[in-house]
Every structure is written in C-alpha cells, then in structure tokens.
Amino acid sequence: MASPQGQKTDLPEGYKPWPALWAMVIGFFMILVDNTIVFVATPAIARDLNADANAVIWVTSAYLLAYAVPLLVTGRLGDQFGPKRVYLVGLTIFTLASLWCGLTGSIEMLIVARVVQGIGASLITPQTMAVITRTFPPAKRGSAMALWGATAGVATLVGPILGGVLVDSLGWEWIFFINVPVGIVGFIVAVRLVPVLKTHPHTFDLLGVALSGLGMFLIVFGIQEGEKYHWGTITGIISVPLLISLGLLLFAAFIWWQSRIKREPLVPLGLFRDRNFSLGNGGIALVSLAITAMSLPIQFYAQGVRGWSPTQAALLMVPMAVVLMVLSPFVGKLVDRAHPRNITLVGFSTAAIAMLWLSLILTPTTPVWQLLLPMALFGVSNACLWAPLSATATRNLPMASAGAGAGVYNTTRQIGAVLGSAAIASLIEARLAANALGGSSGDFFSQKGPMPAQVQGPFADAMAQSLLLPVFAFAIGIVAVLFFAAPSHEGRREGPPVAAPVTAK
Secondary structure (H helix, E strand, O other), X not given: OEOOOOOEOOOOOOOOHHHHHHHHHHHHHHHHHHHHHHHHHHHHXXXXXXXXXXXXXXXXXXXXXXXXXXXXXXXXXXXXXXXXXHHXXXXXXXXXXXXXXXXXXXXXXXXXXXXXXXXXXXXXXXXXXXXXXXXXXXXXXXXXXXXXXXXXXXXXXHHHHHHHHHHHHOOOOHHHHOHHHHHHHHHHHHHHHOOOOOOOOOOOOHHHHHHHHHHHHHHXXXXXXXXOOOOOEEEOOEEHHHHHHHHHHHHHHHHHHHHHOOOOOOOOHHHHHOHHHHHHHHHHHHHHHHHHHHHHHHXXXXXXXXXXXXXXXXXXXXXXXXXXXXXXXXXXXXXOOOOHHHHHHHHHHHHHHHHHHHHHHOOOOOOHHHHHXXXXXXXXXXXXXXXXXXXXXXXXXXXXXHHHHHHHHHHHHHHHHXXXXXXXXXXXXXXXXXXXXXXXXXXXXXXXXXXXXXXXXXXXXXXXXHOHHHHHHHHHHHHHHOOOOOOOHHHHHHOOOOOOOOOOO
C-alpha cells in the first residue's frame, strides 16, 4: 500500500493510526505517572518503611536510572522484533513489578522492585514514538506528536494529584496497585488495535550498553550521595569526586566508541547533524530535569511546613494540569504551522518565570491563592514544551531508524529526569545544612502534620532556594531554542532522513 504522500508502507489497506496510538497512550501514560507519583508519597513511605530521605529518594532515582539506561537498546528491540511485541512484553513486566512494589515491606526491596519496573517502562516508551513515526504520514505527524507530548505533560502533573488521593484514602501501596488493572486493560486494547509492523534486522552494541549504564550510575550515585559524604571520601581511596570523574570518563569513552563502531552504534551520531534533533534532545532533557527537580521541594514544603495531607499538597498541581489540558489542543495545531522556536521560547520563558516566582513567595504563611498563580503559569509552559519539542526533534527521523531515534530521544529525556532527581536530593540536603537544619530531611517527617514552628521558616527557605535549580535549567533552555532551524514544509510532506545512521549490511 502507498500513503497519500507516495511513501511505501506495510500497513493494511484502510488502516487508521489513531486508535492504535490511543491504545499505546494508556501504557505510556501509566509509566510516566510513575515518574512523579512517588514524590507525593515520599513522607508516607519514609514513615512506614523507617527510611531516611536519601534512601526514599532512591525509590525514584533507581526507577529513573533503570528506565533510562536500556532505552538505547529497547528502541532497537522494537525495530528487530516489532514494536507491538516489545510493547506488550514491557507492559507485562511493568504491571507485575507494580504489584511487587505494593507488596514489599522494606525500602531495599522497594528499590529493587522499582528497578524492574523501570526496565519494563524502558521497553514501552520507544515503541510509542516508533509507531507514530511509522504509521502517520509526515504532514500529520505533528498532531500525533502533540498527543504524545501532551500525554507526557499531563502525566507529569497528574501523578502527584493521583498519588495524594491514593495515599490519603488507601495507603502509599496503592500508588503501585492501581497500575495492575490499568496494565491489564492496556494489554488487551493493544493486542486488538496496535498493528504488527515490518521488522528491521539490527545488531546490538553490548559494550556501549555497559559503558553508558555504568557511567550514568556512577554520576547519579556521586551526585545524589555527595552531600551525605560531604563531597569527600566514601571509603578507602574511593571518593565522590572520583566516582563522578570516572562516570564522565566512561561517558566520554562511550561517545568515542559510538564514533568508531562499524556496525550500528547505539546512538546514531549522524542523526545529530540535524540541528533541530540535537536541540530538541537537549531541550527535553532540561524540561525533564527541571520538572523532576521541582516536585520534591514543593511536596516537602506543602506536607512539612504547611502540614497539608498528600491530597491537599497534590492539589497545588491542579492549576497546571487544567491549563495544560486546555491549551494542548491549540498548541498541537500550531506545531505544524509555526516556527518551533516561537512556541518553545514561550514555554521555557514562562517556566523560568513561574519557578522563580514560586521560589520568591515560598514562606510558611503564603496564602494558597498566591501559590496557585505561578502553578497556573507553569501549565502554560508545559503546553508549549512537551509537544513542540517532541515533534520538532523527530520530524526528519528516517523510517528504518524510528526505534533508534525514539530510543535516543527518550533516553535523553530520562537522563534529564534521573539527573534532576539526584541533583535535587543533594541540593535539598545542602540548603537544609546552610539554613542550620542539619541532618536528613527525612527527620522532619517522622510524624504526620506540620513540623515544629521554629523550623518552618528555615525549612521553607531551603525548599525555596532548591527551586532555583529548575529556574537555571529553564534559563539554559531559553538560550538553546533560539537556535532552532525554521521548519521545512516540503521536507515534512516527503519526510526524507536528514542524516541516516550507520546500518548493518
């Protein structure tokens, strides 16, 4: 069959891609909710499992790390065995691991279960983008990517809200149990609606996986545990700076190896010759880093300083979610018409303003309505970032490399998230110490309700100062998107690859 644009395709005659995309959005939405849903449950998990804040943050960091590292391979697995098959395997692993998370009784086992959950998520995510790239004609891909991007944005905001309701009403375990029925429904719908697409043979760079995975682990461990060891020696000759340096060295070796490998590198460096692909990847990493980093200070402030329940604390996110859902359809229509720089510039600028605004007004007595205003502005930011960045980055992906390109993009996004989680954990501890509140932040959540009055002010100041990290990330994004290239409407209709990766002969 040929598409209206004249491209050959292996899709059945009369196939409609939207039902399949909606089917896969169910699983995609579920795994993205798990990126942030744990934040609102952090105090409850710390209390029930007798864990300090640093340990409980590993519940999130371990998930994000296990999610990010395999993405470079799981995109290729979709090309090799078909995105539908890999998606269904990933959804099964994720659903079973969610059940395991809810049944565990120790922080150590919860972290292990989250690692398995992250592996399942890494199998799911690239397949959604690959199906979009391979089933939607280039001229209509912007609207599909708008749905994909809006799903990511809404899930990031809905996670804390849903988590708050579940923690208050049923207990923190239910933030994981809820995935089981959703996963079953998603599996059944995907079996019925997602097409079996033509496969492409690939080789797998195991050395590249080892270099990138170990490098990322060392960097994340060093950043997150750095404050705990005062950025000095951990044991013997092993120090935090040494671990981070080794991680960076391994990453440099990984990039060098990708440039030298003769058959199918994990990261097709040729794709980065397309300026928008490069900038889109950098932009989504900054967005993911900043959003992950902002969630924990806000929840610690709301539940610790103000003494709000998880549900009340999560309701701070409602203005963001509402504004995002209202604006996303309008932004989606603009993605294929407007210069991507214009939309994303609005997104990064309003995001930086919103987070700086929130940082300046975060005190123990700030009226709630004043907190909601920057949150609403942040909803504008999300609407102008997720969909435009994803559509711009993937516009010229060659069909045979859809899985690899999706894997690179989603890996970049998850690397941003895991670095944001690690960095904010370290920054919070540092700002608590600077505000004369030594010890772990988990010490302030041993009991429900507000913390003692004498520490509320310094604690709020520490959380406000921590929010400057996402402000800084968004400011970098403002500079980056100024270099977006103007879209090519001719290229969009024909969809030629800008720079094809090296493929196996």
